[in-house]
Amino acid sequence: MKKKLSITLAAVLSSVLLLSACSTSGNTANSGNSSAGNSGSKEKVHLTFSTWGDVNSSSSEQKLADEFNASHPNIEVKFEPVPGDGYATKLTTSLASGTAPDVFLIGEGDFYSYVDKGVVEPLDDYVAKDTSFDLKMYQQDLIDMERINDKLYYLPKDFNPLALWYNKRIFDEAGIAYPSDEWTWDDLIATAQKLTKQEKGKYTQFGFNAGTWEYPIYTYLWAYGTDIANEEGTKAEGFMNSEKTVSAIQKYVDLSTGPNRVSPTPQDTETMGGDSSMFMTDKLAMMVTGRWIKSDLDKSNVEYGSALIPKGPDGDRASIIAAAGWAMNSKTKHKEEAFELMKWLSGTDAQKLRSKDGLVLPATTAELEEVKATEEKDKPVIEMMSYARKPVTMRSANGPIFKDAFTQALEKILVGKMDVKSALDEAAKTADSKIK
């Protein structure tokens, strides 16, 4: 009797476990059936799309999804944002398991690598077929970025050019004129020196943030007529360690090292809670960063302005456009419908909706002209667009090799383990040896 009971108990226990393990797949099958039944005779196509970022700022995407569903009775689209910084991992694993969204967002730094892996569908055929859709409505720069090896892979969501941002209160207090369009990097450094303050041997205010983030460094190197790789992204020797790069990096590193520095060291930045919060609490006068910073700045009571990134000694000026683009999963079963969704998500209405709250700049020319006419603070930021260049990560699949070698060299220089010349020589050698 007892034994019988135990057998039944064990059987029940394990079946409960099995059932609970299966329940997820069971549920989706059910829900799929029922919604198909609701829509009547015609089979409804189900699509999902995904973005990173916190759910709040993406709520306009949810709105767009709702409107899309209302105007496309044969398609049911679901928006699945990934909060926090697990987006790349989630996307990659879901691509591997075949459960990835039909449409997903990719940042410009990864444009090349996702295409290289063959997981993004080329869009040229769809664009050519669709007579109602014209790429000319977008900024040419953005479309150029989204074209890789002469094929279009992405449609623009939004973009953020890098610009120089300055804290007006610090400038006013010191009685110094705001950064002008005529500034060279030497002017910036001279001003940064005046705006750096020490009290009792401790820094209380820094003039400029010469950090380790590579984008601002690229714009600086371009202004000095050099780069960490050749244009094709196949060679580091003679670029990463050229005379121009070495002297420019020496100058850059000097800004954040030693007793007379004008920029926080990485430790200072950490101590003071990060560069943007230093800027917001009037401890940092200038920084080069993307326009996304605005949403944080507007929440604080900092008085800020934007300006053009300074010129180099020969008058060269450069910026980078950070952009996000919609990509189509090359394995999606419903390519026509997915393209329909992409058009919607990067279309005029979507651009208008997102730029209405001022958080992002519209990717379409007509809407950008409108913003240009009314916006004061953003004028230099928009102007920076025409100076935009592609960093090595957007020119070649080898990009990450150059980037990693360069950041490692910079780290070695900053902790004082190597001098600039030998660190960059070593980095050039490492990068070139890794390129196939």
Add this chain to the structure above:
Amino acid sequence: MNNTKSDRAGYLFILPWLLGLVIFTLGPMIFSLILSFSKWDVITGVESIQYVGLDNFKAIFHDPLFYQSLKVTFIFALVSVPLFQVASILIAVLLNMRSRGMKFFRLIYFMPSVIPAVATSMMWVMIFNPEYGILNEALGWFGIQGPAWLQDPNYALGALIVMGLWGIGNTIIIYLSGLQGVPEDLYEAGELDGAGIFRRFFSITLPMITPTIFFNLIMGIIGGFQYFTQAFVMTNGGPLNSTLFYNLYLYNKAFIEFDMGYASALSWILFIIILLFTLLVIRSSSFWVYYQGDDRD
């Protein structure tokens, strides 16, 4: 008849566990073993797995970062395992004394083990902060200019080892229970024979808790080689790879670079290393572990 029936019941009872083992442990292990001889970038799906023979292992043995991560992990294990064991035993002996409020102290020493590692790591980042952290503040009272603990490649690994002491609560608890299993009459006999406090510790306590030391040593070695969370949160391998622990390097290869074959090969090398060290300890145990009621010696 009856026997087979009860056998069946037994198997049914362990079925949930057995399924868990096969699906979540054994399955992935076999998969990773296959992957270690393959090239796979995850993103393009299982159909793109490519057999490459010993290529991954060959590449690993020419990889300077592999040696760097081994070095970091070995230094950490070599210093922290003995240090943590000695510290745990000493604290456990203190906590085993009969005195008022001892429960309170036991609670205090165990508490850090209950807090998630990520939370304590964030706290230690603040403690180690070169300018405003309380550690350098305290050193300043004695006129010592503390270093930039986590930002200086010469100190970062040491800082993590020191921080590890904060999390030895679990080990202490196990030693404490081991200490409480030492028969009181042995101490009484020792005392009658005129053994002092140190003599009693080295001749009675220590031999009697060798089985506990044995257990904690093995767990400590495994834990030391698998160290990950704190380095991931606090230094992410930096500065200059001075805290690039083996598991952190493995993680980077697998989930940052998506080189799953290489990462699987790395994990199997780690498995073999841990296995060797564990076997070494088990083999040596007959020389130094004493089991009561065991008349082998």
